[in-house]
Amino acid sequence: MKRIAIIGGGIAGLTAAYELSCLASKGAAVEAVLFEASPRLGGIVETVREGGFVIECGPDAWVTEKPWARELAEQLGLGDEIISSNDATRKTYVLMDGLLQAMPDGMRMMVPANLHALDQSELFSPEAKQDFHAEISRATELKASAPQHDESVAAFVRRHFGDEVLDTIGAPLLRGVFGGDVTQLSVRAVMAPFVAMEREHGSLIAAMQANSTASKSRQAAIFTTLQSGLGTLVDRMVATIPKDWLRLGTTIRALSHEHDGWKVETSSTQEHFDVILMAAPVHIARELMQSIDTRAAQLIAMDASSAVVVAFGFPDATGFSTPPGFGFLVPEGSGSRLLACTFVDQKFANRVPPNGKLIRAFFGADAAERLIRCGNDEVSSVARLELAHILGPLPEPQVTVVRRWPKSLPQYAVGHLERMKELDEHIRNLNGLYLLGNGYRGVGLPDLIRDARAAAQQLV
Structure with missing residues (x-):
């Protein structure tokens, strides 16, 4: 034995x-x-079910294109529980000058497949939009100059799109997943598909457009979860x-x-x-x-960075609305201590009672380290204050859940x-x-x- x-x-x-x-x-x-x-x-996988709310205390889903979580769920007899994110109404915002600006349609991380949608966006300056357009024409140069050694995510994104794109969406997106410093994170470890795109096409936008054309017939929702929670x-x-x-x-x-x-x-x-x-x-x-x-x-x-998650379940949100979509990201230097926020009831179905609303606030890096040492009441008060500055006054929640996850995100x-x-x-x-x-x-x-x-x- x-x-x-x-x-x-x-x-x-x-x-x-x-x-x-x-x-x-x-x-x-x-x-x-x-x-x-x-x-x-x-x-960090934990689900709280209270008052008709299904509240994830850690991750709320898995990436659909990776099959192993789904295979396990099906083997466990949970096939009927598997649900997809509401991608028909998927939209992600970025906090800019105190306002939520929508990311353009067709973005994968910081790479746009649809340049027309990019041009209509108010998220980027004319100079940043020009940097996006120029990236395609620089394909040969980018392919030839791709380093043979590893580099930081920041260096990789800057080479393709410049500082504004890195600061506006590149860094917030990676911080939302890894909670880390993009000047330290390894691009080969955390963005391997994009490194492969560069090797093959030079231009990431050209690679995205080629992949988008090839995969239109087999598009699936980006996220998958279980109806009763992970x-x-x-x-x-x-x-x-x-x-x-x-x-x-x-x-x-x-x-x-x-x-x-x-x-x-x-x-x-x-x-x-x-x-x-x-x-x-x-x-x-x-x-x-x-x-x-x-x-x-x-x-x-x-x-390893820490995270603090605060969820608020509102039983009657008729007087409290959130923008359509999945939530928003917060770049550094925006004046908010938040890292991100998810509009849970808009991302997945069957997460709230009738007329209810569920939002989750995330803190990372230094803000999380400070909040970990605070009591639940203080943490939830900080979260409500930060959310109110962005979304307007919040009603009284029926359910509040606070979770601290110290040293939970190793930095590659x-x-x-x-x-x-x-x-x-x-x-x-x-x-x-x-x-x-x-x-x-x-x-x-x-x-x-x-x-x-x-x-x-x-x-x-």
């Missing part, structure tokens, strides 16, 4: 435990113990895992590599395992690895892929250790699910 320790009960660790339990039920000679320091499983994914997996595999409220004190396997120490026990699936947050993984392989621990070391800094390649070599030499989670090969739910299931299957 192969004994496997899973350290960390977020989506990656939980998915690995689920996959191993499925394999064990089919006769595989494996048993696992999942160690989770907190009293609940799922990590927490249902967690609940279904937990229900299938043997109860004696789960150790909640248990912190790992030390990890050591022995000739015949691994020793895991908690405050009350020492246990031996054949394999370790390390699915803890990167700062905890680094601490546990320090005594095992100092170079691997150095390679795991990376900055320039050179990340090279560091991960070296890290993989070190880990291979430590027989029976696997690294899972959002610090290595992607931050989205599908990436975490793909890696966790693959690791479990490889063990068996």
